[in-house]
Amino acid sequence: QVQLVESGGGWVQAGGSLRLSCAASGRIASVNSMRWHRQAPGKQRELVAVITSGGTTTYVDSVKGRFTISRDNAKNTVYLQMNSLKPEDTAVYYCSADIRRPGELSCTTYWGQGTQVTVSS
Numbered sequence: 001q002v003q004l005v006e007s008g009g010g011w012v013q014a015g016g017s018l019r020l021s022c023a024a025s026g027r028i029a030s031v032n033s034m035r036w037h038r039q040a041p042g043k044q045r046e047l048v049a050v051i052t053s054g055g056t057t058t059y060v061d062s063v064k065g066r067f068t069i070s071r072d073n074a075k076n077t078v079y080l081q082m083n084s085l086k087p088e089d090t091a092v093y094y095c096s097a098d099i100r101r102p103g104e105l106s107c108t109t110y111w112g113q114g115t116q117v118t119v120s121s
Contacts, residue, residue: 002026002110009115017083022095022112024076032098034078038091085119093117
């Protein structure tokens, strides 16, 4: 069985930095795209960043130049380096990953439980 666990959330002043990590564990044949999402109270979940298995990255406009997504394929881990944080970045951050298990031809999207990021002004 596959599990994703996030860590690195917390409280920070505006302008500060945090680094989130999300590690996948279990029986895994391959990991394709990995993603970070966020959801503020009363708002819809938003896709923040994506990184493909080949390392191609995509970001939502509001975080471009401030956030960096990366991955360590040997550890099945995705990171989100968040710099110049703003109060508007306050949300629960979730990771997701498209993962194929041994013996499967297609992948399944797995989700982490989320980690809280709070940015004060």
